[in-house]
Amino acid sequence: MSALADIRARIGAAASAAGRAPAEVTLVAVSKVQPLDRVEAVLAEGHRVFGENRVQEAASKWPAFRECFDGIELHLIGPLQSNKVRQAVELFDVIQSVDRAKIARRLAEIMAETGRHLPVFVQVNTGAEAQKAGCAVDETEALVAECRALGLDLRGLMCIPPLEDDPAPHFERLARLAERCGLPGLSMGMSGDFEQAIAQGATHVRVGSALFGARDYG
Ligand SMILES: *Cc1c(COP(=O)(O)O)cnc(C)c1O
Numbered sequence: 001m002s003a004l005a006d007i008r009a010r011i012g013a014a015a016s017a018a019g020r021a022p023a024e025v026t027l028v029a030v031s032k033v034q035p036l037d038r039v040e041a042v043l044a045e046g047h048r049v050f051g052e053n054r055v056q057e058a059a060s061k062w063p064a065f066r067e068c069f070d071g072i073e074l075h076l077i078g079p080l081q082s083n084k085v086r087q088a089v090e091l092f093d094v095i096q097s098v099d100r101a102k103i104a105r106r107l108a109e110i111m112a113e114t115g116r117h118l119p120v121f122v123q124v125n126t127g128a129e130a131q132k133a134g135c136a137v138d139e140t141e142a143l144v145a146e147c148r149a150l151g152l153d154l155r156g157l158m159c160i161p162p163l164e165d166d167p168a169p170h171f172e173r174l175a176r177l178a179e180r181c182g183l184p185g186l187s188m189g190m191s192g193d194f195e196q197a198i199a200q201g202a203t204h205v206r207v208g209s210a211l212f213g214a215r216d217y218g
Contacts, residue, residue: 003211004029004045011205014198025198028075028187030208033215036061042211043069051096051206053078055088062091077158077187077206079133082106089116096121096158096187096204099135101146108150119155121187122147124177126170127162134159137173144181156185156203167193171200 001009012022028051031039039050039061048071052058058074066072075094085106088095098104098120111117122143125134135143140157147154157178161170171188178186189197191210198205209215 002045003213004042004047007207007211010195011198014195018199020198024203026204028077028204028206029211030077030190030206031212032057032078032208033217034208034212038212039065043072049073049075051075051077051208052092055080055084055091058091059087075204075206086110086114089114089118092118094119094121094155097123097133098143098147098152099123099125099133101143104143104147104150104152108152111152117153119153120147121156121158121185122154123158123160124174126159126173127165129162132160132162137177140177141181144183154183156183156187157181158187158204160190161188161193167196168200171197171202175201 007027011025011027015022015025026049028049029042029047030051032053043065062074073093075096076088076092077096080088080097080103082102089110095118122140123134124140125132125136144154157174159170159174161167174188175186185203186201187204187206189202189205191207194205194207
């Protein structure tokens with residue numbers, strides 16, 4: 001079985017175990033830093049939903065892949081700076097990392113200008129980590145309201161739990177917040193914990209190394 005088939009089977013099993021339909025869970029294949037041949041192999045197997053965390057890196061590889069493969073859906077899952085918003089809107093199909101009002105406003109401006117109205121997620125810093133992107137838990141509802149007031153196509157919330165923590169309480173916190181905000185989307189769960197995330201309601205799991213192999217930052 002290929003790694004992709006294996007991950008899909010595990011997603012299906014986790015969804016079924018939670019009494020959910022496997023189709024409720026979207027696999028976002030996180031291709032950052034991976035050699036192009038590994039990414040191309042997953043494209044050739046028919047997968048189309050990918051995640052990148054840097055605008056610049058995505059710009060260097062995805063326009064070429066789009067010329068060879070139809071129907072690619074590219075998610076930005078890393079921090080967004082306001083001077084990169086235009087490029088991000090041109091390059092990506094979904095923005096998962098809206099974490100402050102300034103970025104939400106800039107996105108609304110550029111989307112109005114370009115006519116590209118991308119679905120977005122608000123990223124929440126559930127672990128209150130100083131170095132991590134995401135809005136504070138208690139600022140989430142205000143940011144959600146701001147996104148709605150701006151007319152953004154807000155789909156859900158996203159989180160990256162602290163590496164050293166048990167992810168379960170973070171997933172639960174995000175699920176509760178999303179419910180309170182009336183948002184259906186939950187982007188949570190990575191290679192080590194996506195099955196747990198699915199049990200707790202994830203609609204999008206972001207899987208990198210379990211699918212492509214370890215990232216080599218050398
Ligand atoms: C890199 C990354 C992932 C994937 O991590 P793995 O542990 O390799 O699955 C998921 N989400 C975000 C935001 C990332 O930056």
